[in-house]
Amino acid sequence: xxxxxxxxxxxxxxxxxxxxxALASIIMMFAGLTSAYIVKGSMxxxxxxxxxxxxxxSTGAILLSSVTIQLAEKAFKERNRPRYRSLMTVTVVLxxxxxxxxxxxxxELYNSGIKMEGxxxxxxxxxxxxxxxxxxxxxxxxxxxxxxxSYSGKIRSYNPxxxxxxxxxxxxxxxxxxxxxxxxxxxx
Amino acid sequence: MSHEAALxxxxxxxxxxxxxxxxxxxxxxxxxISKYVFSMDHKTIAKQFLISGMIWALIxxxxxxxxxxxxxxxxxxxxFLEDILGRWAKGGRISxxxxxxxxxxxxxxxxxxxxxxxxxxxxxxxxxxxxxxxRDMASPFxxxxxxxxxxxxxxxxxxxxxxxxxxxxxGWTAYPPLSALGEASPGSKxxxxxxxxxxxxxxxxxxxxxxxxxxxxxxxxxxGMSMTRLPLTIWALxxxxxxxxxxxxxxxxxxxxxxxxxxxxxSFYLSDIFISGVGPMDHEGGSAILFQHLFWxxxxxxxxxxxxxxxxxxxxxxxxxxxxxxxGYMAMVGSLFAIAILAFLVWAHxxxxxxxxxxxxxxxxxxxxxxxxxxxxxxxxxxxTLWRANIRFTPGMLFALGFVSLFISGxxxxxxxxxxxxxxxxxxxxxxxxxxxxxxxxxxxxxxxAGIYHWYPKMYGRYLNNTMAYIHFWVTLAGAYLIFWPMHxxxxxxxxxxxxxxxxxxxxxxxxxxxKFISTxxxxxxxxxxxxxxxFFYSIWKGRKVTTQNPWESNTLxxxxxxxxxxxxxxxxxxxxxxxxxxxxKDGRDFIPQNEPIxxxxxxxx
Ligand code: HEM
Ligand SMILES: [Cu+2]
Numbered sequence: 001x002x003x004x005x006x007x008x009x010x011x012x013x014x015x016x017x018x019x020x021x022a023l024a025s026i027i028m029m030f031a032g033l034t035s036a037y038i039v040k041g042s043m044x045x046x047x048x049x050x051x052x053x054x055x056x057x058s059t060g061a062i063l064l065s066s067v068t069i070q071l072a073e074k075a076f077k078e079r080n081r082p083r084y085r086s087l088m089t090v091t092v093v094l095x096x097x098x099x100x101x102x103x104x105x106x107x108e109l110y111n112s113g114i115k116m117e118g119x120x121x122x123x124x125x126x127x128x129x130x131x132x133x134x135x136x137x138x139x140x141x142x143x144x145x146x147x148x149x150s151y152s153g154k155i156r157s158y159n160p161x162x163x164x165x166x167x168x169x170x171x172x173x174x175x176x177x178x179x180x181x182x183x184x185x186x187x188x
Numbered sequence: 189m190s191h192e193a194a195l196x197x198x199x200x201x202x203x204x205x206x207x208x209x210x211x212x213x214x215x216x217x218x219x220x221i222s223k224y225v226f227s228m229d230h231k232t233i234a235k236q237f238l239i240s241g242m243i244w245a246l247i248x249x250x251x252x253x254x255x256x257x258x259x260x261x262x263x264x265x266x267x268f269l270e271d272i273l274g275r276w277a278k279g280g281r282i283s284x285x286x287x288x289x290x291x292x293x294x295x296x297x298x299x300x301x302x303x304x305x306x307x308x309x310x311x312x313x314x315x316x317x318x319x320x321x322x323r324d325m326a327s328p329f330x331x332x333x334x335x336x337x338x339x340x341x342x343x344x345x346x347x348x349x350x351x352x353x354x355x356x357x358x359g360w361t362a363y364p365p366l367s368a369l370g371e372a373s374p375g376s377k378x379x380x381x382x383x384x385x386x387x388x389x390x391x392x393x394x395x396x397x398x399x400x401x402x403x404x405x406x407x408x409x410x411x412g413m414s415m416t417r418l419p420l421t422i423w424a425l426x427x428x429x430x431x432x433x434x435x436x437x438x439x440x441x442x443x444x445x446x447x448x449x450x451x452x453x454x455s456f457y458l459s460d461i462f463i464s465g466v467g468p469m470d471h472e473g474g475s476a477i478l479f480q481h482l483f484w485x486x487x488x489x490x491x492x493x494x495x496x497x498x499x500x501x502x503x504x505x506x507x508x509x510x511x512x513x514x515x516g517y518m519a520m521v522g523s524l525f526a527i528a529i530l531a532f533l534v535w536a537h538x539x540x541x542x543x544x545x546x547x548x549x550x551x552x553x554x555x556x557x558x559x560x561x562x563x564x565x566x567x568x569x570x571x572x573t574l575w576r577a578n579i580r581f582t583p584g585m586l587f588a589l590g591f592v593s594l595f596i597s598g599x600x601x602x603x604x605x606x607x608x609x610x611x612x613x614x615x616x617x618x619x620x621x622x623x624x625x626x627x628x629x630x631x632x633x634x635x636x637x638a639g640i641y642h643w644y645p646k647m648y649g650r651y652l653n654n655t656m657a658y659i660h661f662w663v664t665l666a667g668a669y670l671i672f673w674p675m676h677x678x679x680x681x682x683x684x685x686x687x688x689x690x691x692x693x694x695x696x697x698x699x700x701x702x703x704k705f706i707s708t709x710x711x712x713x714x715x716x717x718x719x720x721x722x723x724f725f726y727s728i729w730k731g732r733k734v735t736t737q738n739p740w741e742s743n744t745l746x747x748x749x750x751x752x753x754x755x756x757x758x759x760x761x762x763x764x765x766x767x768x769x770x771x772x773x774k775d776g777r778d779f780i781p782q783n784e785p786i787x788x789x790x791x792x793x794x
Contacts, residue, residue, distance in 0.1 A: 014326045018403045021433060025395055029437035032485065036445065036478055040456065045473040116448070119456040119474045127448060 019165050023172050026135065030128070030176060034183055037124045041187065047120030051184060052108040058101030059181055062136075065094035066174040073167045077160055088147055091170070095140050102133055125184060132180060135173050142166065226336075228328035229755040233335050234314035235647060238640070240342060241306020242721060247346075248297035251290045253714050255688075258282045260707025262689040287688040288357035289375050293349070295360025296383070300390055301345070303494040303632050305338050308394075308432070311497055311639050312401045312425045314647065318746035319419050321410025321763060323756045326403040330396050337393035341386045348382035356383040359686065361483055364457035364476045368449040371466045380450070384443055391436045398436075401429035410745070412765035416521075417782070419744050419769040420514060423521050424500020427528040428493050435489035435532070442482030449474070477542050484535035491628050492531045496524065498635020499566060499595075502588040504769075505642050506570055508742045509585035510577035511778060513770035516569040523562035530559045540608040541615045549608045556606035563599050567592065578773075582740070583657035584642030590665045591634040597669075598627025601676065616686070619679025622672045630668040637661075640724070645739050649752045650731030656723040660716055667713035671706050678702070743769050743781045 040046065072087035106126060114122035146162050227233060254273075257266065258281075265280035276286050313331065317324055325331045348355040357375030358366030362383070370377045405418075405426045418426075448454040449471075457479045458471035507514040514520060536544060536552040544552075570592050579585065601623040604610050614620065637660075644652050683696050690696040690703070738747040745765070749757050763783035771780040775791055 012407075014403050014407045017407060018326065018330075018399050021399050021402050022395075025399075025433045025437050028434050029441050032438035032441035032482060033445075036441070036456070036482060039478055039481060040475065043475055045459075047473075116453045117455070118472065119454055123448070123454045123456070127444065127454075131444070 013161055015161060015165055016168065019168060023169075026172075026176070030131070030180065033124070033128050033131070034180070037121075037128070037183075037187070040119060040124070041121070047118060047122070048188060049109065049114055049120070049122045049125065051188060052105045054101050054105040054108060055181060058098045058105065059177065061094045061098040061101060062174050062177050065091045065098065066171055068094065069167050069170045073160075073163050076163050079158065088143065092140055092143060095136055095143075099133055099136060102129060105129075121184070121187065128180060132173070132177060135176070139166075139169055139173055142169070226332060228324070228332050230313045230317050230324050230328065230331060231647070231753070231755075231757075233331055234310050236335050237306055237309030237313060237338065238647075240339065241302050241310060242724070244297050244301040244306060244342065245717070246721065248294050248302060249714050249717060251294040251297070253711055254282060255287055255290045255294070256707040256710045258287055258688055259690075260704040262691050282688075284688060285354060285357060285374055288359075288373075288686075289355045289379070291686070292357050292359055292375070293345075293355055296345070296356075296387075298629065299360060299490070299494065300387070301338075301342060303629070303636075304432075304490065305341075305390065305393065307494065307497050307632065307636050308401075308425065308428055309335070309338065309397060310636075311421070311501065311643075312397065312429065314643065315421050315746065316401055316404050316425060317408070318646070318749065318753075318757060319422050319744050319769075320405060320408060320413055321745050321765060322404060322408040323758070323762070325400050326408055327400055330400050334393050334396035334400065337389050337396065341389035341393060344382050344389060345386035348379050348386070351378045351382065353377045353379055355379040361487065362446075362479075363483075364446065364449065364474075364479050365461055367479075368446055368457050369461065369463070369469065369471075370450065371463050371469070384447060388440065388443060391440050394432050394436050398429040398433040401425060402433065405429075410762045410765055413782075416518070417765055417768045419500075420503040420517070420520055420524075421497075421500040423524055424496045424503070427524050428496040431489045431493050431496070431528055431531060435486040435493075438482055439486035442479055442486075445482075446479065477539070480539050480542060481535070484538045485532070487538065488535040489531040491624070492527055494628055494632045495595075495635075496527070498591055498632045498638075499524070501635050501639040501642070502591045503566075503570070504744070505584050505588040505638050506573050506592075507770055507772065508642075508740050509580045509582055509588070510573050511580070511772045512573055512577045513772055513774075514569065515572035515575075516565070517768065517770065519565055520569055523565045526562040527559065530555060530562070534559065537606055537608075537611075540611045546608070553606060553608050557603065560599070560603055560606075563595075567596055567599075582641070583652065583654060583661060584638045584740075586658075586661045587634045587638035587641060590661065591631050591638060593665075594626050594631035594634060594668065597673075598623055598625075598631060602627060613682065614679060616684055617679035618675040618683050618685055621685050622675035622679060625672050625675075626668070630672070634664075637664075637720075642740065643746075644724075644727070645734045646746055646749075646753075648728050648731070649734050650727050651734065651739075652727045652731060653723050656719055660720045660723070663716040664713055667709050667716070670709045671713065674702050674706060738781075741779050743771060743779055745782055748781065748783055 068087050068091045072084050072091060075081075075083040075087055106129070109122060109125070114120075116123060116126070143166055146166055150157050150162070223229075224232060227236070254269075254277075257269075266277070267280040269277035269280050269282075276282065282290070313325070316322070353374040355375060356362070356367070356379045357373055358380075362380075366372050366376055367380055368376075370380070405422060409415075409418075445454070445456045449457050455471035455474035457476050458469065458474040461469040461471060463469065503514055503520060534552060534556045536548065537556045540549055540552075574589075601619065605614055605620065605623055641652055641657060644650070678696075678699055681695065681699075683690060683699065691700060734751050737749075737751060740747070745763060748763050750759060765782045766785045767780065767782055769782055771782075772778065774780060775787075
């Protein structure tokens with residue numbers, strides 16, 4: 001990083017910093033929703049559900065994708081382009097697998113009679129997990145854009161910041177999922 | 189020695205600008221579109237927020253004049269209104285549905301679009317880069333997006349005024365069931381969908397802005413500008429952004445559940461509802477209180493999002509025009525911090541009478557009353573700054589003084605409301621209306637006016653007209669007290685808020701004349717705001733020109749830029765900072781700008 005600018009030395013890159021603040025903001029949104037779950041759950045008339053097994057598979061997929069993106073970042077810094085490229089592809093595939101498992105999980109719940117009517121654990125699950133899927137989707141889109149961008153220019157970019165920002169976000173979405181999953185498991 | 193030094197410091201500053209005036213720094217090809225419309229210059233974006241905010245303020249203010257007409261003269265009709273407003277005033281009377289729509293829109297517009305978007309958007313954008321010594325925001329692009337999301341939100345909100353069933357009419361707090369059930373009222377139909385859409389866009393705008401403000405303050409300060417040398421304006425705008433970034437997402441999650449209740453058949457907020465003419469609703473098991481928790485978790489920080497920028501600007505302007513350092517700088521920063529923390533811990537004081545567990549209630553009473561401590565520290569420091577000062581009564585200064593006065597008056601009534609037992613009688617009465625209009629509405633407006641009068645020369649290179657400014661100040665100050673002070677008595681007598689006609693109540697007949705009086709004053713005050721808007725636009729082209737770089741003889745960095753700074757703010761290098769922002773009347777010198785190095789025999793440099 002630049003340290004010619006005197007007081008700017010050793011500071012976190014502004015883009016990374018902005019990302020961290022944005023993550024705090026996303027955390028607050030999910031904290032709001034899970035708090036709503038807790039408040040609502042303590043009121044009379046609460047209906048519980050049992051979590052479909054599929055959510056364990058999706059957990060596996062997203063955890064694995066965290067590993068692959070971390071390795072991809074490492075490959076990028078070692079300027080090992082082919083390895084970077086294949087690891088990123090695996091990451092995207094795992095993320096898509098995660099989403100597919102989630103959607104099948106929803107379907108299983110829905111077929112077991114948990115519809116949108118009501119305001120129990122099931123309806124919270126659809127909305128909270130659904131919003132999480134949107135964040136994963138956003139990550140996939142950003143990852144693909146970044147990936148293509150680093151190949152489109154005439155000069156290859158070896159700037160690690162976009163990759164690092166991406167990796168951080170990815171781990172965050174993973175962490176967020178673990179939090180949500182454990183939250184629902186404990187509340188069952 | 190000291191006198192000479194003062195003269196020297198001064199002349200140096202002036203000669204510095206003589207050449208660079210009117211020169212633009214990065215003069216790459218700028219079209220009208222890139223310069224004024226999709227601009228990425230923080231100063232232009234600030235002006236965009238300011239002027240949009242002013243248009244909103246006029247709309248929101250006009251709404252209040254209309255419903256005050258109804259409140260003051262419930263038995264009369266005004267045929268001319270039908271000519272102007274068409275279906276909004278059939279037969280010259282405002283219908284019940286339209287009355288509630290007006291009140292709801294008035295609240296939404298003033299709280300969010302004027303005092304949040306307009307106020308933070310203007311001054312965070314304008315002052316942060318200029319006062320910390322940066323060429324622009326951390327991400328000028330996100331900054332531009334922030335304005336255009338605000339613009340989009342504005343268009344959607346305005347369009348809701350024109351749909352057939354009318355805009356949302358269930359109060360600015362959007363409590364269900366009125367906000368959740370389309371069948372509940374005409375305004376709950378499309379109007380409410382547009383309201384939620386507009387608010388979602390608004391939240392995105394605030395988040396993008398807030399992210400940028402935070403990373404700019406923390407990452408882009410010029411050399412020597414340590415956090416403890418920041419002007420208090422920046423500290424206040426910084427905490428404002430932190431509050432916004434952490435509380436708006438919670439509002440968004442509340443709105444998401446609301447949307448599902450409206451359109452997907454869930455019933456998070458709904459239970460056992462019977463609508464006359466429609467019949468029983470099949471929503472079961474929800475709780476409207478849940479929405480209140482989510483709303484007020486934002487809602488209370490939101491009132492401080494509105495107030496903190498005003499506090500920061502008042503601190504700065506009071507110090508400059510008192511020619512004295514702000515009293516207790518670190519205490520000012522500490523109290524801002526304390527307020528920001530406590531703002532998240534008091535939301536349930538809006539819910540004392542919702543059946544809240546009384547034990548929990550007492551915890552919230554304690555936390556609420558704790559806010560009085562940092563508030564009192566700030567008031568004490570402002571007054572001490574003024575103590576035996578050599579005050580310059582510029583229009584900006586007058587409004588800053590007005591801000592302090594109003595904040596004291598309104599804060600005191602907060603202490604009444606913060607006691608849950610007193611709140612049982614005061615809740616939902618005109619006492620609450622009086623409280624929050626004085627402490628938040630009018631006082632934040634005074635902070636904003638102070639800021640506009642003070643920084644207008646930096647924004648447009650001209651001064652606002654002083655005569656109009658003094659009329660504006662005195663009429664607005666007197667008017668604000670005359671309008672809102674009597675409302676405390678109405679509230680203490682039990683007069684509830686949110687009714688359009690009190691003449692059927694034997695107990696409130698005594699207030700008929702008072703209500704007429706309040707309405708009359710409201711119209712006069714509104715007229716004076718139009719005078720201000722006239723002054724604002726007139727002075728952009730016809731105002732007296734600024735001829736010195738530092739017209740208020742102020743220490744902060746924005747006054748080291750050319751009179752009309754271009755994109756990039758400083759033509760040469762960004763100045764380095766050597767001291768805090770409040771070296772006024774020090775060592776026999778009137779003021780010492782932040783970029784002046786510490787002299788060899790200066791007393792206790794900061
Ligand atoms: C000493 C400080 C304060 C205390 C103890 C306090 C306390 C309260 C309480 C208990 C209420 C609820 C009243 C009710 O609905 O029954 C209230 C309402 C309100 N307060 Fe304050 N307040 C304080 C300062 C402020 C400040 C500084 C602002 C804004 C900048 C503010 C803005 C509001 C608003 C907007 C409402 C009413 C919202 C509504 O119901 O529509 N208050 N206050
Ligand atoms: Cu509050």
